[in-house]
Amino acid sequence: MAERITPRSQDYAQWYVDVIRQAKLADYSPVRGCMVIRPNGYAIWEKMREVLDRMFKETGHQNAYFPLFIPKSFFSKEAEHVEGFAKECAIVTHSRLRLSADGKGVEPDPDSRLEEELIVRPTSETIIWDTYRNWIQSFRDLPVLINQWANVVRWEMRTRLFLRTMEFLWQEGHTAHATAEEAMEETLRILDIYRRFAEEYMAMPVWVGKKSESEKFAGAVETYTIEALMQDGRALQAGTSHFLGQNFARAFEVTFQDRDGQRKYVWATSWGVSTRLIGALVMTHSDDNGLVLPPRLAPTHIVIVPIWRKEEERVRVLEYGEALRRELAAAGWNVIFDTDDQHTPGWKFHEYEVQGVPVRLSVGPRDVQGEQVEVARRDTLQKTVVPRAGIVDHIGQLLEDIQRTLFERALAFRQAHTHRVETYEEFRQKIEEGGFILARWDGDPHIEARIKEETKATIRCIPLEPIEDPGPALISGRPVRHRVVFARAY
Amino acid sequence: MAERITPRSQDYAQWYVDVIRQAKLADYSPVRGCMVIRPNGYAIWEKMREVLDRMFKETGHQNAYFPLFIPKSFFSKEAEHVEGFAKECAIVTHSRLRLSADGKGVEPDPDSRLEEELIVRPTSETIIWDTYRNWIQSFRDLPVLINQWANVVRWEMRTRLFLRTMEFLWQEGHTAHATAEEAMEETLRILDIYRRFAEEYMAMPVWVGKKSESEKFAGAVETYTIEALMQDGRALQAGTSHFLGQNFARAFEVTFQDRDGQRKYVWATSWGVSTRLIGALVMTHSDDNGLVLPPRLAPTHIVIVPIWRKEEERVRVLEYGEALRRELAAAGWNVIFDTDDQHTPGWKFHEYEVQGVPVRLSVGPRDVQGEQVEVARRDTLQKTVVPRAGIVDHIGQLLEDIQRTLFERALAFRQAHTHRVETYEEFRQKIEEGGFILARWDGDPHIEARIKEETKATIRCIPLEPIEDPGPALISGRPVRHRVVFARAY
Numbered sequence: 019m020a021e022r023i024t025p026r027s028q029d030y031a032q033w034y035v036d037v038i039r040q041a042k043l044a045d046y047s048p049v050r051g052c053m054v055i056r057p058n059g060y061a062i063w064e065k066m067r068e069v070l071d072r073m074f075k076e077t078g079h080q081n082a083y084f085p086l087f088i089p090k091s092f093f094s095k096e097a098e099h100v101e102g103f104a105k106e107c108a109i110v111t112h113s114r115l116r117l118s119a120d121g122k123g124v125e126p127d128p129d130s131r132l133e134e135e136l137i138v139r140p141t142s143e144t145i146i147w148d149t150y151r152n153w154i155q156s157f158r159d160l161p162v163l164i165n166q167w168a169n170v171v172r173w174e175m176r177t178r179l180f181l182r183t184m185e186f187l188w189q190e191g192h193t194a195h196a197t198a199e200e201a202m203e204e205t206l207r208i209l210d211i212y213r214r215f216a217e218e219y220m221a222m223p224v225w226v227g228k229k230s231e232s233e234k235f236a237g238a239v240e241t242y243t244i245e246a247l248m249q250d251g252r253a254l255q256a257g258t259s260h261f262l263g264q265n266f267a268r269a270f271e272v273t274f275q276d277r278d279g280q281r282k283y284v285w286a287t288s289w290g291v292s293t294r295l296i297g298a299l300v301m302t303h304s305d306d307n308g309l310v311l312p313p314r315l316a317p318t319h320i321v322i323v324p325i326w327r328k329e330e331e332r333v334r335v336l337e338y339g340e341a342l343r344r345e346l347a348a349a350g351w352n353v354i355f356d357t358d359d360q361h362t363p364g365w366k367f368h369e370y371e372v373q374g375v376p377v378r379l380s381v382g383p384r385d386v387q388g389e390q391v392e393v394a395r396r397d398t399l400q401k402t403v404v405p406r407a408g409i410v411d412h413i414g415q416l417l418e419d420i421q422r423t424l425f426e427r428a429l430a431f432r433q434a435h436t437h438r439v440e441t442y443e444e445f446r447q448k449i450e451e452g453g454f455i456l457a458r459w460d461g462d463p464h465i466e467a468r469i470k471e472e473t474k475a476t477i478r479c480i481p482l483e484p485i486e487d488p489g490p491a492l493i494s495g496r497p498v499r500h501r502v503v504f505a506r507a508y
Numbered sequence: 509m510a511e512r513i514t515p516r517s518q519d520y521a522q523w524y525v526d527v528i529r530q531a532k533l534a535d536y537s538p539v540r541g542c543m544v545i546r547p548n549g550y551a552i553w554e555k556m557r558e559v560l561d562r563m564f565k566e567t568g569h570q571n572a573y574f575p576l577f578i579p580k581s582f583f584s585k586e587a588e589h590v591e592g593f594a595k596e597c598a599i600v601t602h603s604r605l606r607l608s609a610d611g612k613g614v615e616p617d618p619d620s621r622l623e624e625e626l627i628v629r630p631t632s633e634t635i636i637w638d639t640y641r642n643w644i645q646s647f648r649d650l651p652v653l654i655n656q657w658a659n660v661v662r663w664e665m666r667t668r669l670f671l672r673t674m675e676f677l678w679q680e681g682h683t684a685h686a687t688a689e690e691a692m693e694e695t696l697r698i699l700d701i702y703r704r705f706a707e708e709y710m711a712m713p714v715w716v717g718k719k720s721e722s723e724k725f726a727g728a729v730e731t732y733t734i735e736a737l738m739q740d741g742r743a744l745q746a747g748t749s750h751f752l753g754q755n756f757a758r759a760f761e762v763t764f765q766d767r768d769g770q771r772k773y774v775w776a777t778s779w780g781v782s783t784r785l786i787g788a789l790v791m792t793h794s795d796d797n798g799l800v801l802p803p804r805l806a807p808t809h810i811v812i813v814p815i816w817r818k819e820e821e822r823v824r825v826l827e828y829g830e831a832l833r834r835e836l837a838a839a840g841w842n843v844i845f846d847t848d849d850q851h852t853p854g855w856k857f858h859e860y861e862v863q864g865v866p867v868r869l870s871v872g873p874r875d876v877q878g879e880q881v882e883v884a885r886r887d888t889l890q891k892t893v894v895p896r897a898g899i900v901d902h903i904g905q906l907l908e909d910i911q912r913t914l915f916e917r918a919l920a921f922r923q924a925h926t927h928r929v930e931t932y933e934e935f936r937q938k939i940e941e942g943g944f945i946l947a948r949w950d951g952d953p954h955i956e957a958r959i960k961e962e963t964k965a966t967i968r969c970i971p972l973e974p975i976e977d978p979g980p981a982l983i984s985g986r987p988v989r990h991r992v993v994f995a996r997a998y
Contacts, residue, residue, distance in 0.1 A: 047639065048582075049626065052575035054639050057654065060572050082550050085542035086628075086659055086675050087598070090605070092538075094613055108577070109602040109616050110628065113663045115580070115595055123584050126599045126625060135616060136539065138576075138600065138628070149537065149544050158850060164547065169576055169659065173603045185576050360648060 023372070025306045030250045035179065037300055041309040041373050044179050051177040051184030055293070058373060059180075061317035062296055063187065067167065069219055069315075070189065070291070073211045079163045079191065084145050086169075087136035092144035096269040099143065102236020106173035108138040108184075138171040143237060143262070143288055146192045147270040154194060154284055156275050161204070162194040170292075180297030181254070181508050188292035194284045196276065198263070201285035205261040208289045209242045209482075212257035220295065221312040221424035222246050222302045223432050224256060225454070225503050227479030232463055235288075239263035245478040245503065247432045248301040251452015253478045253505035256298050262286035303397075303424050309374030310396055312424050313417040319351040320413065321370045325363045325382035338386045342379065342409065349410045351417075371396065376420050377413060397423050438501065442469075442492045449473045449506065456501040460491035468493070469504070478503045513862070515796045520740040525669060527790055531799040531863050534669050541667040541674030545783065548863060549670075551807035552786055553677065557657065559709055559805075560679065560781070563701045569653045569681065574635050576659075577626035582634040586759040589633065592726020596663035598628040598674075628661040633727060633752070633778055636682045637760040644684060644774055646765045651694070652684040670787030671744070671998055678782035684774045686766065688753070691775035695751040698779045699732045699972075702747035710785065711802040711914035712736050712792045713922050714746060715944070715993050717969030722953055725778075729753035735968040735993065737922045738791040741942015743968045743995035746788050749779035793887075793914050799864030800886055802914050803907040809841040810903065811860045815853045815872035828876045832869065832899065839900045841907075861886065866910050867903060887913050928991065932959075932982045939963045939996065946991040950981035958983070959994070968993045 023040060024032040038044055043059030055063065071081070087110060093100040114130035117123075139145070150162060171185050180186075191208060195201040209226060216224045224244035234241040238260035246256045267273070267283040276282050303310040313319055324339045326332045336357060343355040354375070356366055363380065370378055378394040385391055389406040393413075397420045404412050435453030439445045448455055459466065459477065469492070470476050485501040513530060514522040528534055533549030545553065561571070577600060583590040604620035607613075629635070636654075643649060661675050670676075681698060685691040699716060706714045714734035724731040728750035736746050757763070757773040766772050793800040803809055814829045816822045826847060833845040844865075846856050853870065860868055868884040875881055879896040883903075887910045894902050925943030929935045938945055949956065949967065959982070960966050975991040 045639065045642070047575045047635070048579060049575045049577045049635075052577060054575065055573040057570035057572050061570070063573075064571065080547035080551070081554065082547050083545040083553075083677065085537045085539045085544065086661065087539045087542060089538060090614060093605075100614065106604055108600045108626070109605065109620075110598045111601045111616060112599040113596060115583075115597065115599065115627075124580060124590065126601060130599075136598070137605075145537070145539075149535065152535070171576065187573065 023306060023308060026249065031178075033306070034297075034301060037304050037309055037372075038179050043296065043300070043309070046179070049184075051174055053179055053183050053185075055187075058317070059296060062299070062311070062315060063293055065315045065317060066215075066219075066295060067189070070211070070215060071165075071167075073215065074165050074189075074191065077163075077207060077211070079165045079193075081166065082164045083166055083168070084142050084149065086139055088139050088142070088145045090135045090137055092148065093137065095144065096237045096265060098265075099237035099269075106175075107140050108171045108173060110136040110138065139168075140170055140172045141288075141290075142166065142168070142170075142190055143192065143266055144270070147266040147272055147286070150192075150194055150284070151270055151272045154272055154274050157196050157277055160194060160196045160274060160284070161200065163191075163204075164193065165189055165191040178297070178508075180293055180300070182294075186293045188290050190290040191288060193287045194267075194272070195287070196274065196282075196285070198285050201263075201287050202261055205240070205242060205259045205287045205289070206482075208287070209244070209257075209259040212244050212259065212289075212291060215291075216244055216246065216256055217425065219312065219314045220299055220302070221314075221421055221428060222256070222298060223425065223429045225479050225481060226483075227481040227503065229258075229479060230463070230466055230477045230502075232466060233476060235260045237262060237265055238288075239265065242482075243479050245505075245507075246298055246302065247428075247435060247454060247505070248298070248508065249431070250301070251435055251506075253454065253507040254294075254298050254301070255478070255507065256295060257289070257291040259289035260287060262288060302428050304374070307399070308372030310424070311374040311376060313376045313421050316374065316376050317352060318354050318373075318375050319417060320346055320353045320377045320379060321366075321375045322353065322355045322379045322381065323363050323366045323370075324355075324357060325380055331383045334386050335381055335383060339381050342381065342391065342406075345410060346413060349414070351413070367394075377416060395420055397427075438487075440489065445469070445475075445492060445504070446473055449475050449504070453505065454478070455504040456485055457504055458487070458489055458491040458498045458500070459502050460494045460496040460498050462494060465491075465493050474506050475504045476507055478505050478507060513796060513798060516739065521668075523796070524787075524791060527794050527799055527862075528669050533786065533790070533799070536669070539674075541664055543669055543673050545677075548807070549786060552789070552801070552805060553783055555805045555807060556705075556709075556785060557679070560701070560705060561657075563705065564655050564679075564681070567653075567697060567701070569655045569683075571656065572654050573656055573658070574632050574639065576629055578629050578632070578635045580625045580627055582638065583627065585634065586727050586755055588755075589727035589759075596665075597630050598661045598663060600626040600628065629658070630660055630662045631778075631780075632656065632658070632660075632680055633682065633756055634760070637756040637762055637776070640684055640774070641760055641762045644762055644764050647686050647767055650684060650686045650764060650774070651690065653681075653694075654683065655679055655681040668787070668998075670783055670790070672784075676783045678780050680780040681778060683777045684757075684762070685777070686764065686772075686775070688775050691753075691777050692751055695730070695732060695749045695777045695779070698777070699734070699747075699749040702734050702749065702779075702781060705781075706734055706736065706746055707915065709802065709804045710789055710792070711804075711911055711918060712746070712788060713915065713919045715969050715971060716973075717971040717993065719748075719969060720953070720956060720967045720992075722956060723966060725750045727752060727755055728778075729755065732972075733969050735995070735997075736788055736792065737918075737925060737944060737995070738788070738998065739921070740791070741925055741996075743944065743997040744784075744788050744791070745968070745997065746785060747779070747781040750777060752776035752778060792918050794864070797889070798862030800914070801864040801866060803866045803911050806864065806866050807842060808844050808863075808865050809907060810836055810843045810867045810869060811856075811865045812836075812843065812845045812869045812871065813853050813856045813860075814845075814847060815870055821873045824876050825871055825873060829871050832871065832881065832896075835900060836903060839904065841903070857884075867906060885910055887917075928977075930979065935959070935965075935982060935994070936963055939965050939994070943995065944968070945994040946975055947994055948977075948979055948981040948988045948990070949992050950984045950986040950988050952984060955981075955983050964996050965994045966997055968995050968997060
């Protein structure tokens with residue numbers, strides 16, 4: 019049997035690692051901070067990518083691919099950006115290995131020292147805006163709506179599978195517009211795509227809002243975010259969309275001739291989500307039995323486990339199961355019919371439960387006899403016996419119900435862990451319980467910094483739909499009209 | 509108007525670059541040897557990836573993702589592999605930038621020197637086999653059938669868009685098997701997938717065969733290849749599939765307990781195709797007017813260009829064109845209806861011709877009147893007028909015909925440029941004309957090396973279906989039974 023999964027109540031961080039490793043989503047690698055994404059994990063990423071890619075293309079975006087390496091000097095061009103991104107990074111300095119003096123190993127050949135070091139991209143604004151300078155001449159060339167699916171590297175000290183790794187996979191959109199209004203519309207259009215993806219596919223409710231100055235992306239004028247709540251009460255930033263103003267256009271001299279004949283700087287956005295979303299998915303829905311996946315992102319929707327003892331049962335059960343598989347597959351679901359006889363049904367039940375397959379069907383001689391199927395749902399672990407006739411409709415409704423149930427459960431959890439507080443004292447007590455705190459903030463960055471310093475809580479976002487509730491702000495007591503969303507975050 | 513494309517007869521290399529740049533497939537980047545793959549080029553890669561990914565999955569393969577970085581020491585473990593791959597490569601030595609002394613720029617922080625340098629993967633055998641050691645314990649864990657879509661870096665001195673770039677995109681399959689027979693079956697199964705993909709999708713005929721010892725992949729026991737012929741008479745290696753024997757299993761100590769209770773080393777294969785295929789596609793079919801794409805890999809199948817002079821014509825023509833677009837799109841093709849009125853129809857004709865859209869329809873007032881459509885095919889540049897009724901069937905047949913015509917044209921070109929020679933003297937004359945030379949070789953690597961030295965021609969492959977034709981071998985005169993395929997290659 020597989021190893022035990024540490025219960026969440028005992029050690030949440032260990033539970034997370036146990037789920038990921040036992041569901042075979044990812045593994046640590048011999049390269050510090052880098053992970054191996056295993057087939058089960060990568061299949062979830064493929065589903066995510068497929069849905070998001072369709073949403074991007076439906077809104078007029080095209081994919082392209084820009085170089086992995088960025089010349090060091092590019093990072094000096096946008097002042098804030100270098101601070102934010104070029105500090106902890108992977109630096110390529112040589113281009114050739116030679117045999118070492120002792121003849122036993124290899125070492126960088128000093129003669130191959132690069133004139134200018136190359137940085138492995140932590141994000142691609144600089145190289146992309148350098149390229150846009152050649153592509154954009156006139157208002158006719160705008161908008162440029164480009165997305166890239168790529169790997170990026172940030173030299174993280176403390177890493178955690180999916181949530182924070184040195185290398186990760188992501189998409190990064192980089193768009194160019196003639197006006198500030200269009201660029202802002204784009205920023206918010208993408209933010210709404212991220213919200214819909216989180217809620218409708220990941221079954222993960224999110225706060226949608228703007229970052230405070232101190233939490234903004236390095237080089238952005240405004241950063242918008244979706245923020246989710248994990249089961250341990252910590253928030254997770256799940257996607258960001260940045261209005262970059264003309265910062266990168268100025269840094270890389272990207273101008274266009276407008277309809278009025280004037281040369282103007284181009285307006286920019288950038289936006290991204292990453293394999294971090296897989297971590298968010300795990301932490302939103304999974305339980306002490308393993309992974310729980312929303313059907314819309316589950317690589318396998320249904321597993322059928324046959325049960326028999328005697329040989330004559332085997333034949334009938336396998337025939338019955340195969341007909342069932344065919345019917346369900348024809349309805350468009352991904353179905354596994356696990357006929358492997360190296361493992362017991364009990365072993366298989368456990369295995370697919372750990373792997374988070376939303377629906378498990380089991381068929382034995384009695385089910386063949388009674389023209390029925392035993393149906394187990396992964397979200398609630400409930401089992402029922404249903405008639406074989408009409409199974410496709412039943413499963414279709416069940417998958418929808420699981421999707422909805424997961425969202426509602428996560429929403430109820432968030433509601434139970436979201437509190438309004440009036441005073442800083444109350445804030446400091448409540449924050450210890452985890453969850454979101456809706457509190458009033460007067461916009462003063464010093465107060466924000468003090469709260470972070472003293473409580474480790476940050477402003478996750480200033481909601482796009484303002485939480486109107488006039489009253490005195492934390493610490494300063496100044497009257498303000500709205501509440502903002504605080505939490506301790508990953 | 510766009511710039512002129514240099515004719516092939518005038519300067520083939522410049523023609524190639526002109527087609528790629530004017531069709532907006534790719535651009536040079538500020539990073540030496542790295543290219544930017546533009547949306548038109550990336551869309552072709554997406555089509556290729558979609559087809560190949562389906563073929564891999566249909567044969568039981570799963571995707572995964574392994575780290576970009578490989579510890580330097582890994583390359584020393586497989587002796588031939590280090591020679592072949594770890595020499596010219598991107599070496600990461602530092603993990604932090606700091607402000608330089610003059611305060612004007614940034615430089616690698618000496619304190620961040622890595623204990624062990626990391627190599628940006630040129631190929632992933634080493635890190636994958638290091639991982640497989642943990643995944644494979646028993647015959648029950650075999651086979652492992654994994655593929656990865658990723659970027660890789662090889663420090664090339666002379667680069668050429670798509671054909672040879674420092675960074676490129678590819679897929680690399682890495683499989684593990686219990687027996688040599690199974691691994692060899694897998695090697696040839698993938699080779700046949702590559703052949704089918706080249707012939708049926710790229711419309712590009714290929715030789716299918718084995719590499720000689722000197723042309724093998726570093727670390728392989730046998731390398732199999734598909735080899736295509738470009739329009740300048742040079743061969744291009746379009747995909748390789750390697751039987752790795754137990755070399756990597758031994759180097760990384762990957763063993764399994766077999767059914768007989770014995771611990772044995774695992775057998776391996778690896779195989780890959782890359783964005784180089786886009787270069788092959790361009791060089792196989794394109795002409796002096798620009799890109800020519802086989803319909804099965806064309807991101808856009810059909811473009812409709814409306815033509816009108818007067819306002820009342822405009823309305824009728826646009827209505828007619830839109831109905832046409834809807835009907836063709838409903839049949840499953842990607843259709844552009846280009847109603848942009850910033851450009852003339854003539855400009856559009858030229859633009860889509862350069863971009864290689866297989867079918868162009870134009871509709872003007874006379875076509876509306878006569879219930880007809882003007883149809884132009886990109887491969888032959890022929891135009892015909894066809895009735896509006898039944899247009900879907902007509903276009904369907906036309907697209908198939910274009911796909912077939914491109915293959916037949918390429919095959920005829922290859923046949924016209926494939927020669928049998930009997931003597932080395934004849935060989936030296938014929939090789940100057942370009943094309944494939946089928947000649948007898950006695951298997952002696954010294955003779956192979958001499959031929960390469962003196963003629964720049966290499967053995968592209970020893971065909972899987974032997975070319976039986978007994979006679980004296982080149983240079984040695986020794987009697988041999990078969991001919992092998994020589995050419996000068998990219």
